[in-house]
Amino acid sequence: MPFVLLVIVSVLAGVLVVVLSRRLPGGKVASPPAIDAAAIAVEESVERHRRLRRFVVARLDPAVATGLALTIALVVVAAGGFVLAVLAYLVRGNEQLRSIDNGAADWGHAHATAFSTHGLDAVTNLGGLTVIIGLALVLALVESIRVPSRWIVPFLVVLMAGNEALMLTIKDLADRARPTLNPAAATLGPSFPSGHSATAAAFYAGAALLLARRRTPNRRSLLAGAAVALAVAVAASRVLLDVHWLSDVIAGVMLGWGWFAVCCIAFGGRLLRFGAPAETVVETARSAQQARKPSRRNVTPASRT
Numbered sequence: 001m002p003f004v005l006l007v008i009v010s011v012l013a014g015v016l017v018v019v020l021s022r023r024l025p026g027g028k029v030a031s032p033p034a035i036d037a038a039a040i041a042v043e044e045s046v047e048r049h050r051r052l053r054r055f056v057v058a059r060l061d062p063a064v065a066t067g068l069a070l071t072i073a074l075v076v077v078a079a080g081g082f083v084l085a086v087l088a089y090l091v092r093g094n095e096q097l098r099s100i101d102n103g104a105a106d107w108g109h110a111h112a113t114a115f116s117t118h119g120l121d122a123v124t125n126l127g128g129l130t131v132i133i134g135l136a137l138v139l140a141l142v143e144s145i146r147v148p149s150r151w152i153v154p155f156l157v158v159l160m161a162g163n164e165a166l167m168l169t170i171k172d173l174a175d176r177a178r179p180t181l182n183p184a185a186a187t188l189g190p191s192f193p194s195g196h197s198a199t200a201a202a203f204y205a206g207a208a209l210l211l212a213r214r215r216t217p218n219r220r221s222l223l224a225g226a227a228v229a230l231a232v233a234v235a236a237s238r239v240l241l242d243v244h245w246l247s248d249v250i251a252g253v254m255l256g257w258g259w260f261a262v263c264c265i266a267f268g269g270r271l272l273r274f275g276a277p278a279e280t281v282v283e284t285a286r287s288a289q290q291a292r293k294p295s296r297r298n299v300t301p302a303s304r305t
Helices: 002-023 032-048 050-060 068-090 095-110 114-127 129-146 152-174 183-187 195-211 217-240 246-271 275-292
Strands: none
Touching (some): 068 246, 095 217, 095 246, 114 195, 129 152, 152 195, 195 217, 195 246, 217 246
8 A cells, every 4th residue: 555655646746747847838949930920029029128028038938048947946946945944943843743744654654565565665775875876877878978968977976966965964963863663764864854855856857857958848848757756756665664754755855856956057058058949039030120121222212212
């Protein structure tokens, strides 16, 4: 039963992300005639409401590095930091949070079976540091061949090393005891936040970002959904194995995604060519404007009188 619940929750989370990501603008370049009309219309509208219009459009434009991608990254950083800070405060002694944590731990322990434990162990290993390092090496090699970039390795190093440093620092500061239902938990060190959850959230999101380069919008959505599903699955496995509290894994996932968003802000413009569609629209708009203006060379003397 715990393993079935893990599969259901992780799949639902992945599907939700796929659906939401497909509703976002994809930054796809339209055909030249469509670009002509759209670019001219946008330019005329901007002229009427220049400052506010430019700011809003720029922040929501999926075709530029400082547009929609940056806006989403900033929201993730703010939300992740807020949730992490609130949980770090509440774990010190909030009775309601403690009741929720105990309820999740008791349920996992009461419904554990040999089959579910074996499946949960397999899933939780996907967030282990050794497995993640191996996957990161393979990812760096494959992506350096498929879409070469000198920023792939630095991005992965900063993503994983920074996440690990933040996670260990917070663990030492919080020094929270782990659940006692699983004897193995007592040998694993402080509980808050979950290291497996943070590592899985950061790495699989980073892997999806790299693998999504030069992919179609549908494939990018599927990659984002898979990254979220894997992170949720690893986090759920830690709770159901009774080695972490529920609040630990929520904090871990928020930490991982928040740090991933920070790395996206730092490296996104170097890893991804967001600007190409926007540049195409600008150039087309300029060409259309020039075509609409009458040329002095073509003006006859009769037309001047």
